[in-house]
Amino acid sequence: xxxxxxxxxxxxxxxxxxxxxxxxxxxxxxxxxxxxxxxxxxxxxxxxxxxxxxxxxxxxxxxxxxxxxxxxxxxxxxxxxxxxxxxxxxxxxxxxxxxxxxxxxxxxxxxxxxxxxxxxxxxxxxxxxxxxxxxxxxxxxxxxxxxxxxxxxxxxxxxxxxxxxxxxxxxxxxxxxxxxxxxxxxxxxxxxxxxxxxxxxxxxxxxxxxxxxxxxx
Numbered sequence: 048x049x050x051x052x053x054x055x056x057x058x059x060x061x062x063x064x065x066x067x068x069x070x071x072x073x074x075x076x077x078x079x080x081x082x083x084x085x086x087x088x089x090x091x092x093x094x095x096x097x098x099x100x101x102x103x104x105x106x107x108x109x110x111x112x113x114x115x116x117x118x119x120x121x122x123x124x125x126x127x128x129x130x131x132x133x134x135x136x137x138x139x140x141x142x143x144x145x146x147x148x149x150x151x152x153x154x155x156x157x158x159x160x161x162x163x164x165x166x167x168x169x170x171x172x173x174x175x176x177x178x179x180x181x182x183x184x185x186x187x188x189x190x191x192x193x194x195x196x197x198x199x200x201x202x203x204x205x206x207x208x209x210x211x212x213x214x215x216x217x218x219x220x221x222x223x224x225x226x227x228x229x230x231x232x233x234x235x236x237x238x239x240x241x242x243x244x245x246x247x248x249x250x251x252x253x254x255x256x257x258x259x260x261x262x263x264x
């Protein structure tokens with residue numbers, strides 16, 4: 048899952064980003080509305096966490112432009128305005144969800160995950176394939192009943208492969224979804240992560256390399 052955080056309170060933005068990364072999400076951060084529009088135009092995000100009171104371009108206008116440009120990412124607005132009228136306004140201009148500050152971080156995580164599930168065909172909360180069970184909310188993986196401890200990146204890659212339901216996922220797509228924008232496209236991070244993931248999942252191997260195309264489960 049890839050998330051963009053657009054929040055001008057830098058400390059809050061960085062804290063939320065760190066927390067979401069610990070939840071195995073790839074996260075980019077911007078601090079004004081113009082930068083948010085720029086990033087959303089060039090990167091494929093599942094969810095955008097959008098502060099309503101952004102500088103340069105107001106969050107409401109950012110939301111309107113994203114909707115007008117048919118950006119597929121789901122939008123959750125963050126704002127200090129907790130009254131019903133403010134919520135209705137935020138939803139009416141195109142936001143998919145609305146969360147008031149201050150908020151509990153677990154609630155934000157739950158809402159982000161719920162929105163991400165809407166970006167594609169509906170999938171069950173707990174994924175199962177090839178004897179593997181993956182629970183995104185508990186961050187637990189079992190193979191044939193055996194617990195498998197994975198790093199955040201290994202977990203993210205496995206989740207992407209399981210959601211693909213047997214389709215081939217390219218290394219580029221894995222980089223887009225499991226790493227943030229600071230990763231180099233010439234890195235071998237995907238290959239190394241898949242290698243360690245295979246080892247931890249054990250035999251027989253379930254992650255297949257499709258030469259010249261990518262990986263599938």
